[in-house]
Amino acid sequence: DFIYSLENDVKPSLGSSDEALDKFIERGIINWGGTRDLMEKGMMFVKQARSPETSNRLCLLLEGAPTSGTSALAAYLAKNSEFPFTKVINSREMVGFSESSKCQRISRIFDDAYRSELSCIFMNDLEHLMGYSPIGPRYQSLVLDAMYSLLSSSPPDGRKILVICTSKRRSVLEELGLLSAFTAVIRLPYITYHQDVKLVLDESQALSSEEIDAVMKDLKNGKIFVGVKKLLGLLDSMRVMKGVDSRKRVAAFINLLEDEGVFTREQ
Amino acid sequence: DFIYSLENDVKPSLGSSDEALDKFIERGIINWGGTRDLMEKGMMFVKQARSPETSNRLCLLLEGAPTSGTSALAAYLAKNSEFPFTKVINSREMVGFSESSKCQRISRIFDDAYRSELSCIFMNDLEHLMGYSPIGPRYQSLVLDAMYSLLSSSPPDGRKILVICTSKRRSVLEELGLLSAFTAVIRLPYITYHQDVKLVLDESQALSSEEIDAVMKDLKNGKIFVGVKKLLGLLDSMRVMKGVDSRKRVAAFINLLEDEGVFTREQ
Amino acid sequence: DFIYSLENDVKPSLGSSDEALDKFIERGIINWGGTRDLMEKGMMFVKQARSPETSNRLCLLLEGAPTSGTSALAAYLAKNSEFPFTKVINSREMVGFSESSKCQRISRIFDDAYRSELSCIFMNDLEHLMGYSPIGPRYQSLVLDAMYSLLSSSPPDGRKILVICTSKRRSVLEELGLLSAFTAVIRLPYITYHQDVKLVLDESQALSSEEIDAVMKDLKNGKIFVGVKKLLGLLDSMRVMKGVDSRKRVAAFINLLEDEGVFTREQ
Amino acid sequence: DFIYSLENDVKPSLGSSDEALDKFIERGIINWGGTRDLMEKGMMFVKQARSPETSNRLCLLLEGAPTSGTSALAAYLAKNSEFPFTKVINSREMVGFSESSKCQRISRIFDDAYRSELSCIFMNDLEHLMGYSPIGPRYQSLVLDAMYSLLSSSPPDGRKILVICTSKRRSVLEELGLLSAFTAVIRLPYITYHQDVKLVLDESQALSSEEIDAVMKDLKNGKIFVGVKKLLGLLDSMRVMKGVDSRKRVAAFINLLEDEGVFTREQ
Amino acid sequence: DFIYSLENDVKPSLGSSDEALDKFIERGIINWGGTRDLMEKGMMFVKQARSPETSNRLCLLLEGAPTSGTSALAAYLAKNSEFPFTKVINSREMVGFSESSKCQRISRIFDDAYRSELSCIFMNDLEHLMGYSPIGPRYQSLVLDAMYSLLSSSPPDGRKILVICTSKRRSVLEELGLLSAFTAVIRLPYITYHQDVKLVLDESQALSSEEIDAVMKDLKNGKIFVGVKKLLGLLDSMRVMKGVDSRKRVAAFINLLEDEGVFTREQ
Amino acid sequence: DFIYSLENDVKPSLGSSDEALDKFIERGIINWGGTRDLMEKGMMFVKQARSPETSNRLCLLLEGAPTSGTSALAAYLAKNSEFPFTKVINSREMVGFSESSKCQRISRIFDDAYRSELSCIFMNDLEHLMGYSPIGPRYQSLVLDAMYSLLSSSPPDGRKILVICTSKRRSVLEELGLLSAFTAVIRLPYITYHQDVKLVLDESQALSSEEIDAVMKDLKNGKIFVGVKKLLGLLDSMRVMKGVDSRKRVAAFINLLEDEGVFTREQ
Ligand SMILES: Nc1ncnc2c1ncn2[C@@H]1O[C@H](COP(=O)(O)OP(=O)(O)OP(=O)(O)O)[C@@H](O)[C@H]1O
Ligand SMILES: Nc1ncnc2c1ncn2[C@@H]1O[C@H](COP(=O)(O)OP(=O)(O)OP(=O)(O)O)[C@@H](O)[C@H]1O
Ligand SMILES: Nc1ncnc2c1ncn2[C@@H]1O[C@H](COP(=O)(O)OP(=O)(O)OP(=O)(O)O)[C@@H](O)[C@H]1O
Ligand SMILES: Nc1ncnc2c1ncn2[C@@H]1O[C@H](COP(=O)(O)OP(=O)(O)OP(=O)(O)O)[C@@H](O)[C@H]1O
Ligand SMILES: Nc1ncnc2c1ncn2[C@@H]1O[C@H](COP(=O)(O)OP(=O)(O)OP(=O)(O)O)[C@@H](O)[C@H]1O
Ligand SMILES: Nc1ncnc2c1ncn2[C@@H]1O[C@H](COP(=O)(O)OP(=O)(O)OP(=O)(O)O)[C@@H](O)[C@H]1O
Ligand SMILES: [Mg+2]
Ligand SMILES: [Mg+2]
Ligand SMILES: [Mg+2]
Ligand SMILES: [Mg+2]
Ligand SMILES: [Mg+2]
Ligand SMILES: [Mg+2]
Structure with a gap:
C-alpha cells in the first residue's frame, strides 16, 4: 500500500x-x-x-x-x-x-x-x-x-x-x-525480503499480477539486494514492452535484475 | 551491410x-x-x-x-x-x-x-x-x-x-x-571475429575483393582485437597506395595491423 | 545543582x-x-x-x-x-x-x-x-x-x-x-561516573524522579562515557514523549543511550 | 649527402x-x-x-x-x-x-x-x-x-x-x-653506426677529411649513441679551434664525445 | 643579575x-x-x-x-x-x-x-x-x-x-x-642547570627567597629542561596567588612545572 | 695571484x-x-x-x-x-x-x-x-x-x-x-688542497703571513672541503679581531673552520 x-x-x-x-x-x-x-x-x-x-x-x-x-x-x-x-x-x-x-x-x-x-x-x-x-x-x-x-x-x-x-x-x-x-x-536499508519486492511490484503496476507471480517464483532461487529507486527504475523498462508476450517480459525483467547485479542466483 | x-x-x-x-x-x-x-x-x-x-x-x-x-x-x-x-x-x-x-x-x-x-x-x-x-x-x-x-x-x-x-x-x-x-x-565491444573484420573490409571498399581474401587468409594465423574506428583508419592508408602492386598492399596492410598491435600472430 | x-x-x-x-x-x-x-x-x-x-x-x-x-x-x-x-x-x-x-x-x-x-x-x-x-x-x-x-x-x-x-x-x-x-x-572530561549522570538527569527535569531511579538502576550494569551536551540532547527527545507510559520512556531512553554508543552493557 | x-x-x-x-x-x-x-x-x-x-x-x-x-x-x-x-x-x-x-x-x-x-x-x-x-x-x-x-x-x-x-x-x-x-x-632513432657518424662528420665540414679519418679510427674501439643535433652541436666547438694542431683537435673532439657520454670505449 | x-x-x-x-x-x-x-x-x-x-x-x-x-x-x-x-x-x-x-x-x-x-x-x-x-x-x-x-x-x-x-x-x-x-x-639553549633556574627565580621576584629555597630543594630530585620565556610565564601565575600560604605556593609551582612537562622527577 | x-x-x-x-x-x-x-x-x-x-x-x-x-x-x-x-x-x-x-x-x-x-x-x-x-x-x-x-x-x-x-x-x-x-x-669544485687554501689566505690579507703559516700548520692534521666564498667570508670575521693576540686569532680561525664543518681533523 x-x-x-x-x-x-x-x-x-x-x-x-x-x-x-x-x-x-x-x-x-x-x-x-x-x-x-x-x-x-x-x-x-x-x-x-x-x-x-x-x-x-x-x-x-x-x-x-x-x-x-x-x-x-x-x-x-x-x-x-x-x-x-x-x-x-x-x-x-x-x-x-x-x-x-x-x-x-x-x-x-x-x-x-x-x-x-x-x-x-x-x-x-x-x-x-x-x-x-x-x-x-x-x-x-x-x-x-x-x-x-x-x-x-x-x-x-x-x-x-x-x-x-x-x-x-x-x-x-x-x-x-x-x-x-x-x-x-x-x-x-535496501530491499532484501521477497515479500517487500512483491509489494513494490504490486504497487508499481508495471507488470500484471500473473507476471508478478512468475517473477516472484524465479526470485525464490536467489538473493535480492536493491534500493527502492533502482527497482522502480527497472520496472519502467517494462512499461514500454507493452505488446510483448508475458513470458518474455518476465524473463526480460529477471535478466535486467541480474544484469544490474541486484539479483544473484544461488548455486 | x-x-x-x-x-x-x-x-x-x-x-x-x-x-x-x-x-x-x-x-x-x-x-x-x-x-x-x-x-x-x-x-x-x-x-x-x-x-x-x-x-x-x-x-x-x-x-x-x-x-x-x-x-x-x-x-x-x-x-x-x-x-x-x-x-x-x-x-x-x-x-x-x-x-x-x-x-x-x-x-x-x-x-x-x-x-x-x-x-x-x-x-x-x-x-x-x-x-x-x-x-x-x-x-x-x-x-x-x-x-x-x-x-x-x-x-x-x-x-x-x-x-x-x-x-x-x-x-x-x-x-x-x-x-x-x-x-x-x-x-x-572490440572486433575479434574474423568474419566481422571481413565485413568491415568489404564495406570500406579500400581494398579489392581479391586483396581482402588474401588479407583474411593471413589473419587466420593469429588473433585480432581492434576498434572499428581504428580499423577504418588503417584502411585509409591503403586508399593512397592506389598504383601499388596488390601483393605489396596486402603485406603493407598486415604490417600496419601488426605495428599497431591489433593483430598478433600465433606461434 | x-x-x-x-x-x-x-x-x-x-x-x-x-x-x-x-x-x-x-x-x-x-x-x-x-x-x-x-x-x-x-x-x-x-x-x-x-x-x-x-x-x-x-x-x-x-x-x-x-x-x-x-x-x-x-x-x-x-x-x-x-x-x-x-x-x-x-x-x-x-x-x-x-x-x-x-x-x-x-x-x-x-x-x-x-x-x-x-x-x-x-x-x-x-x-x-x-x-x-x-x-x-x-x-x-x-x-x-x-x-x-x-x-x-x-x-x-x-x-x-x-x-x-x-x-x-x-x-x-x-x-x-x-x-x-x-x-x-x-x-x-566526559561524564563517566553514575552519580554525575544522575546529577545531570535531575537538573534537566526531562524525566520524573521515579524514571531517573529506574534509569540509574539499568545503567549500573554497564559503562557510560558521554559529553554533557550529548546527554542533555538525548534528554530532549524524552520531553516530547510526554503522554507515554513511564516504563516505555525509561526503556526508550536506555535504548537511545545504547544506540548512540555512549552506554555499553557489561557482559 | x-x-x-x-x-x-x-x-x-x-x-x-x-x-x-x-x-x-x-x-x-x-x-x-x-x-x-x-x-x-x-x-x-x-x-x-x-x-x-x-x-x-x-x-x-x-x-x-x-x-x-x-x-x-x-x-x-x-x-x-x-x-x-x-x-x-x-x-x-x-x-x-x-x-x-x-x-x-x-x-x-x-x-x-x-x-x-x-x-x-x-x-x-x-x-x-x-x-x-x-x-x-x-x-x-x-x-x-x-x-x-x-x-x-x-x-x-x-x-x-x-x-x-x-x-x-x-x-x-x-x-x-x-x-x-x-x-x-x-x-x-639515435645514431649508432659508425658509417652514419662519418656521413655526418663529412657533411658538417667542421673537420678536415684527415681529421675525420683519425676520429673514425679512434671511434672503432667503442660504442656511439648520439642524436644528430647533439653531434652537430659538438662539431661547432671544433670550428673555433681553427689554428690548432690537427692531432689536438682530433683528441679534443674524442674527449668531448666522451665527456658528454655519447661515446664509450670498450674495455 | x-x-x-x-x-x-x-x-x-x-x-x-x-x-x-x-x-x-x-x-x-x-x-x-x-x-x-x-x-x-x-x-x-x-x-x-x-x-x-x-x-x-x-x-x-x-x-x-x-x-x-x-x-x-x-x-x-x-x-x-x-x-x-x-x-x-x-x-x-x-x-x-x-x-x-x-x-x-x-x-x-x-x-x-x-x-x-x-x-x-x-x-x-x-x-x-x-x-x-x-x-x-x-x-x-x-x-x-x-x-x-x-x-x-x-x-x-x-x-x-x-x-x-x-x-x-x-x-x-x-x-x-x-x-x-x-x-x-x-x-x-634551554635552561638545564639548577643554579640557572635559581638565578631566574631570584630575578623574577615572583616568589620570596624562602619559597625559592623550598622550590630549589624540591627540584633537586629531578631534571629540568625549560625555555626562559616559559619559566618566566609560569612564575606569572604565582604573582596572582599573593594571599596564599607559602607552602601551597611552592607546591603549586612545582605542580605547574610538572604539568607543563618541564620538570621530571627521578625515580 | x-x-x-x-x-x-x-x-x-x-x-x-x-x-x-x-x-x-x-x-x-x-x-x-x-x-x-x-x-x-x-x-x-x-x-x-x-x-x-x-x-x-x-x-x-x-x-x-x-x-x-x-x-x-x-x-x-x-x-x-x-x-x-x-x-x-x-x-x-x-x-x-x-x-x-x-x-x-x-x-x-x-x-x-x-x-x-x-x-x-x-x-x-x-x-x-x-x-x-x-x-x-x-x-x-x-x-x-x-x-x-x-x-x-x-x-x-x-x-x-x-x-x-x-x-x-x-x-x-x-x-x-x-x-x-x-x-x-x-x-x-670546492677547495681541497692545502696550497689552494694558502693561496686564498695570502690574497685575502685578513691574516698576517705568520698567522697564515700557523694556520697552515694546523690544517695539515686534517681535511678541508670548502667553497671559495665561504672561506673568504670566514676570513672577514678575522678582520674585526684586529687588536687581538696572533695566537688567539689563529685558534679562533681554526675553530671557525671546524664549527662550520669545512675542516675535519684526522684522528
Ligand atoms: N518507501 C519508499 N521510500 C523511498 N522512496 C520510495 C518509497 N517508495 C517509493 N519510493 C520512490 O522511490 C524513489 C526514491 O528515489 P530517491 O531519489 O529518494 O532515492 P535516493 O536514495 O535519494 O537515490 P539517489 O541515490 O539517486 O540519491 C522516489 O521516486 C520515490 O517516490
Ligand atoms: N558499427 C559501427 N559502430 C560504430 N562506428 C562505426 C560502425 N561502423 C562504422 N563506424 C564508423 O567508425 C567510426 C567510429 O568512430 P567513433 O568516433 O565513434 O569511435 P570512438 O570509439 O568514439 O573513438 P574515440 O576513442 O576516438 O572516441 C565512425 O567514423 C563511424 O562512422
Ligand atoms: N558543566 C557543564 N559544562 C559545560 N556545559 C554544560 C554543563 N552543564 C550544562 N551544560 C550545557 O551543555 C551544553 C554544552 O554545549 P557546548 O556547546 O558547550 O558543548 P561543546 O563541547 O562545545 O560541543 P561541540 O562539540 O558541539 O562544540 C550547553 O548547552 C551548556 O549549557
Ligand atoms: N637527418 C637529420 N634529421 C634531423 N635533423 C637533422 C638531420 N640532419 C641534420 N639535421 C640537423 O640537426 C638538427 C636537429 O635539431 P632538432 O631541433 O630537430 O632536434 P630535436 O630532436 O628536435 O632536439 P630537441 O631535443 O632540442 O628538441 C637541426 O639543426 C637539423 O638541421
Ligand atoms: N637571558 C635571556 N634570554 C632571552 N630572554 C630572556 C632572558 N632573560 C629574560 N628573558 C625574557 O624572556 C622572554 C623571552 O621571550 P622570547 O619571545 O624572546 O622567547 P622566544 O624563544 O622568542 O619565544 P617564542 O617561542 O614564543 O618565539 C622575554 O620576555 C625576555 O625579556
Ligand atoms: N677563483 C674564484 N672563483 C670564484 N669566486 C672567487 C674566486 N676568487 C675569489 N672569489 C670571490 O669569491 C666570491 C664567490 O662568491 P659567489 O657569489 O660567486 O659564490 P656562489 O657559489 O655563487 O655562492 P652562492 O652559493 O651564495 O650562490 C666572490 O666574492 C668572488 O669575488
Ligand atoms: Mg538522493
Ligand atoms: Mg569517441
Ligand atoms: Mg563547541
Ligand atoms: Mg625539438
Ligand atoms: Mg620568538
Ligand atoms: Mg651564486
Whole structure:
C-alpha cells in the first residue's frame, strides 16, 4: 500500500517549495518493510523540533546507499512538517557557482528561515552539495565549513529551526566532523525480503499480477539486494514492452535484475 | 551491410545539431557483429524516454574502449530519437573555458532543453568534458558536480528529457559516483571475429575483393582485437597506395595491423 | 545543582556580546563532577589576566572531545571576566568569507580590543575557524598565521588582553605550532561516573524522579562515557514523549543511550 | 649527402611560416641511416592527408629522444606538404601566457586553418607546450584538453587538415590519452653506426677529411649513441679551434664525445 | 643579575622601532648560563657588520626551540647595534596579506634601509613570516624566494646592511636552502642547570627567597629542561596567588612545572 | 695571484650591467687551483658564441655547490665577453612578482637582446629564479617553461646570443629537462688542497703571513672541503679581531673552520 502518492495529492496551497519537494517523491512512498516505522521515527523528530521545551535547533540526517530512497523520504518529512517556512536547497540552482557564492546562497536561505518562527530547510545530498568526490579526495572546504557553521549555530531567540539532510556516504561526513552537528541520524536499508519486492511490484503496476507471480517464483532461487529507486527504475523498462508476450517480459525483467547485479542466483 | 551511410543520407531539414551529429558518423554505421542488437537496445531506451508512463528523465551511457565506435553509435541514437529538440555538447566549443564557464554553457543547454516537451542532449566523452586525466589524477570538480546535478535532477512538470553520453573509462565514472546517475549503460565491444573484420573490409571498399581474401587468409594465423574506428583508419592508408602492386598492399596492410598491435600472430 | 542557569539570569546591561555568549550556554552550567574546580581554575587565569604584575597578554585554551561542553564553559568564563570590552569571534558571521577577509575581520576585532584597557576575546572552535578538516588534511594557512600572529603579539603599552579559545583537536593545534601560543590549557572530561549522570538527569527535569531511579538502576550494569551536551540532547527527545507510559520512556531512553554508543552493557 | 640544405634554398615566396619552419632546420637534413625512408613514410601521410578519399583530419606525431632531430624532420615535412595554409604553433610566442590564453591562441590558429581548404599545422614539442614536467608531475590540464579537442575534432565539411607534432616523451602522451588522437606515429632513432657518424662528420665540414679519418679510427674501439643535433652541436666547438694542431683537435673532439657520454670505449 | 631591564631603560630618543624592539624584551635579559657569552658573540657580528673592511651585507640568525628567548636576544642585539636605521619586520602588520603584498612590504623595508649608510633589519620568526606549517608541509614560496633574494643580494655601493633573524626550526630553513644565505648562526639553549633556574627565580621576584629555597630543594630530585620565556610565564601565575600560604605556593609551582612537562622527577 | 680584482678595475664605460656584474665579484677572482683553466674553457665558449660559423645561440651553464663561486665566475665571463649588449637577470628586481610578470620581464630582456647583433644575458641561480624549493618540491612551472622556450629558441636571422647561467642543483635542472637546453656545462669544485687554501689566505690579507703559516700548520692534521666564498667570508670575521693576540686569532680561525664543518681533523 502507498503511504503517499502524488496522484492523489490535492494541492491546496502550492508554495514553490512544495513543488520542489514533490519532485523528489516522483513515485510516491510505497509502504514496504520498515518504511512506516522509519517515517514515524522521522515525524517524532519533527514533533520534537516544534516543541517549545527542546533546543531551538534540530538537525536530522537520513542516510542510505544510493537509490535507497533517502531523498524521497526526507522530502516527505519536510513536506509533512507543515512548518510555515519550508525551503529546499538545490544543487541544480548552483551549477557552476564558486565556493563562496554557494556559501552565500545557502547562508541566505538560513537567514531567511530565521525570520520565521518555525522553519524547515531541506538539504539533499550533502556530499554532492560540497562537491565531494573520492578521487583525491576532493571537496569544497568553504562549503563544508559553511554547513558546519550553519548546522551548529542557534537561530535567534524565540525562533526554532529544523534542518533535514540526506547523505549517501555517512562515513565521509563522520570523517569530516559534520556528523556530530546532527541531533539524530536515520538509516535507510535496501530491499532484501521477497515479500517487500512483491509489494513494490504490486504497487508499481508495471507488470500484471500473473507476471508478478512468475517473477516472484524465479526470485525464490536467489538473493535480492536493491534500493527502492533502482527497482522502480527497472520496472519502467517494462512499461514500454507493452505488446510483448508475458513470458518474455518476465524473463526480460529477471535478466535486467541480474544484469544490474541486484539479483544473484544461488548455486 | 551498412545500417547507416552518410552518402545516402537525404537531408530534408538540416538543423545545426543534425550536422554536428553527422560529424561523429563520418563513415556510417557498418553492421558488424552485434551492432544491430546494440542499436535496437539503444532505441528501446529512446522509446522509453518518450513514453508518458515512465520517469521524465532518462540518461543513457554508451561506453567502450577507445576507437570502439561509441561516439558514432551514440550520435546515431540521438539523431534517430527524432526528438524535436536535440543538442550536442561539444568540447571543441569550450576550449580554454574556465570550469565555471563550462558549467554555465552546459547548464544553459539543459535549460534550453527544458523549454521543449521532448528533448535530447548528446554529451560526448564525459571524462574529456570534465578534463579528466590519469596523471594526478585530475578532473574539474565543478564540471563533474554540474554533470551530476544535471543528470540527476528532473525537468519541470510535463517535460521529458533524454541524455545520451559516451565514455572511454567506465571505471572512472563509477569511482566518481557519476555512473549511478545513469538509467542504463550499454557496452560496445572490440572486433575479434574474423568474419566481422571481413565485413568491415568489404564495406570500406579500400581494398579489392581479391586483396581482402588474401588479407583474411593471413589473419587466420593469429588473433585480432581492434576498434572499428581504428580499423577504418588503417584502411585509409591503403586508399593512397592506389598504383601499388596488390601483393605489396596486402603485406603493407598486415604490417600496419601488426605495428599497431591489433593483430598478433600465433606461434 | 546549577552553577549558572539562563532562566535566572537577570540581564541588567545586555551588550550584544553578552547575548552572543549566552547562546553558547543554552542549558546553563550543571555542576557535575569537577565542573566547579575547572571553573575556578579558569577564573584564576581571568584574575591573572587582570593583574598589573603579569604579562599584558594571556591566552587560555579550553579543549575537550566533541559535546564535552567546552564552548559553554569558555563562554561562561568570558562572560564572568567582566572585562569592559568583550567580543565573540563567530564563524557563522564569516560563512563564505575568503581567507583574507576572515583574517581582516579577526584582526580588526583585536584592534578594537586594543583600544580598551582590559579586553576579552572569545574564539570558539579554533580548528573550525581555520577551516581544518582531516581529509587532506586541509586548513586555511592564512587564518592559522593570523591566529598565531594575534595570539603571540602583545597589545600596546598599558593595555591588557585575555583571549579565551576552545578546541576539539588539541593534537592538531600542537602539530600546527599554535598550542605554544597559549599561556595555559584546560582539559574538559566526559561524564563517566553514575552519580554525575544522575546529577545531570535531575537538573534537566526531562524525566520524573521515579524514571531517573529506574534509569540509574539499568545503567549500573554497564559503562557510560558521554559529553554533557550529548546527554542533555538525548534528554530532549524524552520531553516530547510526554503522554507515554513511564516504563516505555525509561526503556526508550536506555535504548537511545545504547544506540548512540555512549552506554555499553557489561557482559 | 644532404637531403635539404638551407644554403641552397631558393626562397621564392617567403611566407612567415616558411621562415619559422626554416629555423628548425638550421643545419639542413643530412641523409644518414634511415633518414630518407622515414621522410618518405612521412610524405606518404602528407599525401594521405591531401587525398579526398580519406578522413578529413590527419594527425602525425614524430617522436624521439632529445636531440634526435624530430623538430627538424617535422618542420621539413610541414614545409614540403606545400599546403596553402601552413602555421607554426610556437611556445616562444606564448611565454608567460595563462593556460586559457594559450588555449585561445592555439584554438584560433585551428579556426584560421579551417578557413583554408587544405591546411597544415606544426606543433613542436607537445609536452613543453602543455607545460609538462616530471617533478610533480605537472602539466596544464586546460592545454592538454584543448589539444585533445583540437586533434580529435573534424574540420568543417569540405576542409582537410594535417597536424604534425613532435614529442620527446611518447609514454607521457600515451598515459595522458593524447596518443590515441594521432592517426600515425613515426619514431626517430639515435645514431649508432659508425658509417652514419662519418656521413655526418663529412657533411658538417667542421673537420678536415684527415681529421675525420683519425676520429673514425679512434671511434672503432667503442660504442656511439648520439642524436644528430647533439653531434652537430659538438662539431661547432671544433670550428673555433681553427689554428690548432690537427692531432689536438682530433683528441679534443674524442674527449668531448666522451665527456658528454655519447661515446664509450670498450674495455 | 639583569643584563638589560626595561624598567631602568631611560628612553632618550624613542624612535618607533625602538618601541617595537622593546616589546620583544618584555622582561629584560636575565644573565643566566651563557647569556652574556652569546650576546658578546652577537655583538662581535654587529661590529663586523659595521666594519668597512668586510662584506657590506651581514645576515645573522638566532635559533632555538620555542620559548628559548631567541626573539628577546635578537631584539636586544638590534637595539644595541645603534645603527642609524633600524627596522622591525612584523607579522602582526601583515595579517591577511596576500603573498605578494607581503613580499612588497618586506622588499620596501629593505629598499628604505638601502638609503641609509648603516642599517639594521630585524625579522622575527622566519618560518612564521613565510607561513610555514608542518602539516602539508606548507609555506609561501613567494615569501621564501623574496627572503632569499633579499638576504643574498648586496646593498648599493657604499651602503652596509645587518639583518638579524630568529627561527624555531633551523632544519626547515636548511632544507629550504635559506640557511646558506646567513653569514652566521647562533644557537640558544634551554635552561638545564639548577643554579640557572635559581638565578631566574631570584630575578623574577615572583616568589620570596624562602619559597625559592623550598622550590630549589624540591627540584633537586629531578631534571629540568625549560625555555626562559616559559619559566618566566609560569612564575606569572604565582604573582596572582599573593594571599596564599607559602607552602601551597611552592607546591603549586612545582605542580605547574610538572604539568607543563618541564620538570621530571627521578625515580 | 689575482686574476681579477675590483680595486684595480679602471671603469671607462660603466654601463649599468657592468655595475650589476661587478656586484657578483665583490672580492675579485683569486687564481687558486684550476680557476684559470676553467676560465679559459669558459672564454672558449664565449669565442664560439661570437663565431659566425656556429649556431647563433649558445647557452652556457656554470654549476657547483653553494659558495663554490659560480656566480662570480659567470659574471666574470659575461663581463669579459665584451658583447655590445649585456644584461643581468636579477631575482632581486622581481621580488613578489607573479609567475607571469616574471616571465614577461625575462622574455622582454631576451627581446631587447635580439635587437643587438651580439648579445649576452646573465641569469644567476636558475633554481632560485624559478622558485624551486625541495619541500614539495615546488617550482614555478610558468617560469620553467619560459626559460626552456627562451633557451631553446633561436634569435632572428643575423643575430647571435650568448646566455650564461649558474645553478646549485644540476640534478634538478636535469630532471626538469632544462639541462638539455644548454650547449655546455662547466662544473666548479670546492677547495681541497692545502696550497689552494694558502693561496686564498695570502690574497685575502685578513691574516698576517705568520698567522697564515700557523694556520697552515694546523690544517695539515686534517681535511678541508670548502667553497671559495665561504672561506673568504670566514676570513672577514678575522678582520674585526684586529687588536687581538696572533695566537688567539689563529685558534679562533681554526675553530671557525671546524664549527662550520669545512675542516675535519684526522684522528
Ligand atoms: N518507501 C519508499 N521510500 C523511498 N522512496 C520510495 C518509497 N517508495 C517509493 N519510493 C520512490 O522511490 C524513489 C526514491 O528515489 P530517491 O531519489 O529518494 O532515492 P535516493 O536514495 O535519494 O537515490 P539517489 O541515490 O539517486 O540519491 C522516489 O521516486 C520515490 O517516490
Ligand atoms: N558499427 C559501427 N559502430 C560504430 N562506428 C562505426 C560502425 N561502423 C562504422 N563506424 C564508423 O567508425 C567510426 C567510429 O568512430 P567513433 O568516433 O565513434 O569511435 P570512438 O570509439 O568514439 O573513438 P574515440 O576513442 O576516438 O572516441 C565512425 O567514423 C563511424 O562512422
Ligand atoms: N558543566 C557543564 N559544562 C559545560 N556545559 C554544560 C554543563 N552543564 C550544562 N551544560 C550545557 O551543555 C551544553 C554544552 O554545549 P557546548 O556547546 O558547550 O558543548 P561543546 O563541547 O562545545 O560541543 P561541540 O562539540 O558541539 O562544540 C550547553 O548547552 C551548556 O549549557
Ligand atoms: N637527418 C637529420 N634529421 C634531423 N635533423 C637533422 C638531420 N640532419 C641534420 N639535421 C640537423 O640537426 C638538427 C636537429 O635539431 P632538432 O631541433 O630537430 O632536434 P630535436 O630532436 O628536435 O632536439 P630537441 O631535443 O632540442 O628538441 C637541426 O639543426 C637539423 O638541421
Ligand atoms: N637571558 C635571556 N634570554 C632571552 N630572554 C630572556 C632572558 N632573560 C629574560 N628573558 C625574557 O624572556 C622572554 C623571552 O621571550 P622570547 O619571545 O624572546 O622567547 P622566544 O624563544 O622568542 O619565544 P617564542 O617561542 O614564543 O618565539 C622575554 O620576555 C625576555 O625579556
Ligand atoms: N677563483 C674564484 N672563483 C670564484 N669566486 C672567487 C674566486 N676568487 C675569489 N672569489 C670571490 O669569491 C666570491 C664567490 O662568491 P659567489 O657569489 O660567486 O659564490 P656562489 O657559489 O655563487 O655562492 P652562492 O652559493 O651564495 O650562490 C666572490 O666574492 C668572488 O669575488
Ligand atoms: Mg538522493
Ligand atoms: Mg569517441
Ligand atoms: Mg563547541
Ligand atoms: Mg625539438
Ligand atoms: Mg620568538
Ligand atoms: Mg651564486
